[in-house]
Every structure is written in structure tokens, then in C-alpha cells.
Amino acid sequence: MAFYDVYSHPALIRYKTSVCTKATLFVFVVLCLTYISPLLVAYRSHGFWIKRSTYxxxxxxxxxxxxxxxxxxxxxxxxxxxxxxxxxxxxxxxxxxxxxxxxxxxxxxxxxxxxxxxxxxxxxxxxxxxxxxxxxxxxxxxxxxxxxxxxxxxxxxxxxxxxxxxxxxxxxxxxxxxxxxxxxxxxxxxxxxxxxxxxxxxxxxxxxxxxxxxxxxxxxxxxxxxxxxxxxxxxxxxxxxxxxxxxxxxxxxxxRYPLINAKGCYSLTSLLSHNYTLL
Structure with missing residues (x-):
């Protein structure tokens, strides 16, 4: 037995909100942690493989x-x-x-x-x-x-x-x-x-x-x-x-001073206290 499409009507549902919401703030924080923080760490450390620096x-x-x-x-x-x-x-x-x-x-x-x-x-x-x-x-x-x-x-x-x-x-x-x-x-x-x-x-x-x-x-x-x-x-x-x-x-x-300690780890104090110049 065949069936026929007698009537159909599409339903469009929209959800609207303002920009200043917790969801927007969450997305912004995630983007910062994903892209910006690695760039800042790389910039402040002046390269991950440098063991010594100068001032x-x-x-x-x-x-x-x-x-x-x-x-x-x-x-x-x-x-x-x-x-x-x-x-x-x-x-x-x-x-x-x-x-x-x-x-x-x-x-x-x-x-x-x-x-x-x-x-x-x-x-x-x-x-x-x-x-x-x-x-x-x-x-x-x-x-x-x-x-x-x-x-x-x-x-x-x-x-x-x-x-x-x-x-x-x-x-x-x-x-x-x-x-x-x-x-x-x-x-x-x-x-x-x-x-x-x-x-x-x-x-x-x-x-x-x-x-x-x-x-x-x-x-x-x-x-x-x-x-x-x-x-x-x-x-x-x-x-x-x-x-x-x-x-x-x-x-x-x-x-001249070292950027890593005796255990081979970078010292946070030396990274934060050093003034770097962006070339």
C-alpha cells in the first residue's frame, strides 16, 4: 500500500543572545590559552632551546x-x-x-x-x-x-x-x-x-x-x-x-648567566626578571 505526502511545513528555530555573555568570555579565554599563551611563553623565553643569556x-x-x-x-x-x-x-x-x-x-x-x-x-x-x-x-x-x-x-x-x-x-x-x-x-x-x-x-x-x-x-x-x-x-x-x-x-x-638550573629546567625567575628586546 503506497503513502502520499499530503502536506509538509519546515520549522526554523533561532536562538539569539547578546555578545556580553559568559559563553563569549569562555570562548575568548579558550582562544587565548590555545594561541596567545604559547606565543607569550616563546617570546619571554627567547627560544626554548637557549641555555644562556646576557644582560x-x-x-x-x-x-x-x-x-x-x-x-x-x-x-x-x-x-x-x-x-x-x-x-x-x-x-x-x-x-x-x-x-x-x-x-x-x-x-x-x-x-x-x-x-x-x-x-x-x-x-x-x-x-x-x-x-x-x-x-x-x-x-x-x-x-x-x-x-x-x-x-x-x-x-x-x-x-x-x-x-x-x-x-x-x-x-x-x-x-x-x-x-x-x-x-x-x-x-x-x-x-x-x-x-x-x-x-x-x-x-x-x-x-x-x-x-x-x-x-x-x-x-x-x-x-x-x-x-x-x-x-x-x-x-x-x-x-x-x-x-x-x-x-x-x-x-x-x-x-652572562644561565637560563636553566642544575636539573636542566628553565628557571622561571630568570625568565621573568630578564628584559628582552623584540628585534
């Missing part, structure tokens, strides 16, 4: 007023010396020369941090003495505060020699930070906050320049004086002192 900071540097000076007065090994360490001065005997020293630290941009050390020294000499080489050690207190708190004692080494006796040595350079390993991104790092020169030691070996420099270079964090063009002036008048003028700047440094 810039001007260190807080203070001259410690500890000095050791050795000047060769002949080509046969004769020398005169002076230091701020009483034990060494007592051992020098007739080789001791007490110089006139002037020190000034300038804060050129008025930000509370010293930018420049001006060190001037006049070394008295006998009429028959001439200066053929100069070695000078200056010690500093060095601090970094932006990420981890780094506190250490460092030095600057000034050295110059010439076959022609000189009247004056002028140096102008930067006290640069040398990192062999990245610094931690947080916490206190004071492993090298010890005196570079043991001024309390009564032994001559504690003041030997070779021993001091060798022990200092064994550290993973040091400073070095970058002075590409020392100026050696000849023609010293009889009876006049030998002059040494040094201008040492404390520049902005690029500090």
Missing part, C-alpha cells in the same frame, strides 16, 4: 687604596719599590721609595656609581737612577647587583718597559670583567670576596708579583685593565721624580 649592568667599583709598585732602575735587575703593606716595606730596606700619591674617583653621570679613577704617582729617585720598566698593582672592590649579588675583590695590573729610560708613564683604559663561567641568576656570589694580596703575611712570597698574578688568574671571575696605548715619555731631568698617571674607567658590562 647589561654597570658595576659598583671602589678603589681599595691598596697598591704595589715595582720600578726597574737599571738593565741589570736593580729596582726600587713601594706598597701600602707595612710588612713588604720593612723587607725592602734601601730599595724602598716613598712616592707622592693622589687618588680621585669621579661620578661623571651623577648616578651614584663611580665611573672613573684618576691615579697619579710621583716616585722620587736618586740622581743616578733611571726607570726602565714599571709594574703597578691596584686592588678594587667589585659588585654586581641587578640579578645575583656578586661581591669580589679584584685588581688592575699596569706594566710597561722600554730600553730607553723614561720620565713619565701615562695609561688610560677600562677595567673589564672577564668571565670564564656564567654567573648565577640569583642569590649571593661571594666566592672571591677575599683579599687579592695578603697584606698580613710576613713572607716575601706573598708579595711576589708572579705569585699574585698567577693565583689571581686561576679564578673564574676576574678583572683586567684594557689599555691599548700606554704613553712612555722620556727625558727626565736630574733630581725630578718619575711620574705615573693612570685613568681607569668602570664601563658597562655584559654579564
Amino acid at each position: 647589561e649592568e654597570q658595576p659598583v667599583v671602589r678603589f681599595q687604596y691598596q697598591t704595589l709598585l715595582v720600578a726597574a732602575t737599571s738593565t741589570q735587575g736593580d729596582h726600587v719599590a713601594w706598597s701600602t703593606f707595612p710588612h713588604l716595606n720593612n723587607m725592602l730596606g734601601a730599595n724602598l721609595r716613598i712616592p707622592s700619591v693622589s687618588v680621585r674617583e669621579d661620578d661623571q653621570n651623577q648616578d651614584g656609581k663611580a665611573d672613573l679613577l684618576v691615579f697619579q704617582l710621583q716616585l722620587p729617585l736618586k740622581p743616578e737612577e733611571q726607570v726602565y720598566s714599571v709594574q703597578l698593582l691596584l686592588t678594587f672592590s667589585y659588585k654586581l647587583l641587578r640579578m645575583s649579588t656578586v661581591v669580589m675583590q679584584s685588581l688592575a695590573y699596569v706594566q710597561h718597559s722600554s730600553p730607553v729610560p723614561g720620565a713619565k708613564l701615562s695609561v688610560s683604559g677600562d677595567l673589564r670583567l672577564v668571565q670564564r663561567t656564567p654567573l648565577p641568576h640569583r642569590g649571593l656570589y661571594d666566592l672571591y670576596n677575599v683579599s687579592v694580596i695578603d697584606g698580613s703575611s710576613p713572607f716575601a712570597s706573598a708579595y711576589d708579583l708572579g705569585n699574585i698574578v698567577r693565583s689571581y688568574q686561576e679564578r673564574n671571575l676576574t678583572t683586567v685593565l684594557s689599555c691599548p696605548m700606554p704613553v712612555w715619555t722620556v727625558g727626565r731631568a736630574a733630581g725630578s721624580p718619575f711620574q705615573l698617571n693612570a685613568e681607569i674607567r668602570y664601563p658597562m658590562e655584559v654579564i
Whole structure:
């Protein structure tokens, strides 16, 4: 038995609502979590596979007023010396020369941090003495505060020699930070906050320049004086002192630090505290 379609009528049902509803908010949140949050994480981490990063900071540097000076007065090994360490001065005997020293630290941009050390020294000499080489050690207190708190004692080494006796040595350079390993991104790092020169030691070996420099270079964090063009002036008048003028700047440094911890995981603190620049 056949059936016939006598009558049909389609039904259209519409559901209407406003934009500002909980459903719209839910969809927006889901979209953000799906697309935007991974982009933000990738941007803030500057790449998921980078293990180290850098930041810039001007260190807080203070001259410690500890000095050791050795000047060769002949080509046969004769020398005169002076230091701020009483034990060494007592051992020098007739080789001791007490110089006139002037020190000034300038804060050129008025930000509370010293930018420049001006060190001037006049070394008295006998009429028959001439200066053929100069070695000078200056010690500093060095601090970094932006990420981890780094506190250490460092030095600057000034050295110059010439076959022609000189009247004056002028140096102008930067006290640069040398990192062999990245610094931690947080916490206190004071492993090298010890005196570079043991001024309390009564032994001559504690003041030997070779021993001091060798022990200092064994550290993973040091400073070095970058002075590409020392100026050696000849023609010293009889009876006049030998002059040494040094201008040492404390520049902005690029500090390396790890983005992952010892367990191989990215540190959330290092990611959030680092300022990235979108290129």
C-alpha cells in the first residue's frame, strides 16, 4: 500500500543572545590559552632551546687604596719599590721609595656609581737612577647587583718597559670583567670576596708579583685593565721624580648567566626578571 505526502511545513528555530555573555568570555579565554599563551611563553623565553643569556649592568667599583709598585732602575735587575703593606716595606730596606700619591674617583653621570679613577704617582729617585720598566698593582672592590649579588675583590695590573729610560708613564683604559663561567641568576656570589694580596703575611712570597698574578688568574671571575696605548715619555731631568698617571674607567658590562638550573629546567625567575628586546 503506497503513502502520499499530503502536506509538509519546515520549522526554523533561532536562538539569539547578546555578545556580553559568559559563553563569549569562555570562548575568548579558550582562544587565548590555545594561541596567545604559547606565543607569550616563546617570546619571554627567547627560544626554548637557549641555555644562556646576557644582560647589561654597570658595576659598583671602589678603589681599595691598596697598591704595589715595582720600578726597574737599571738593565741589570736593580729596582726600587713601594706598597701600602707595612710588612713588604720593612723587607725592602734601601730599595724602598716613598712616592707622592693622589687618588680621585669621579661620578661623571651623577648616578651614584663611580665611573672613573684618576691615579697619579710621583716616585722620587736618586740622581743616578733611571726607570726602565714599571709594574703597578691596584686592588678594587667589585659588585654586581641587578640579578645575583656578586661581591669580589679584584685588581688592575699596569706594566710597561722600554730600553730607553723614561720620565713619565701615562695609561688610560677600562677595567673589564672577564668571565670564564656564567654567573648565577640569583642569590649571593661571594666566592672571591677575599683579599687579592695578603697584606698580613710576613713572607716575601706573598708579595711576589708572579705569585699574585698567577693565583689571581686561576679564578673564574676576574678583572683586567684594557689599555691599548700606554704613553712612555722620556727625558727626565736630574733630581725630578718619575711620574705615573693612570685613568681607569668602570664601563658597562655584559654579564652572562644561565637560563636553566642544575636539573636542566628553565628557571622561571630568570625568565621573568630578564628584559628582552623584540628585534
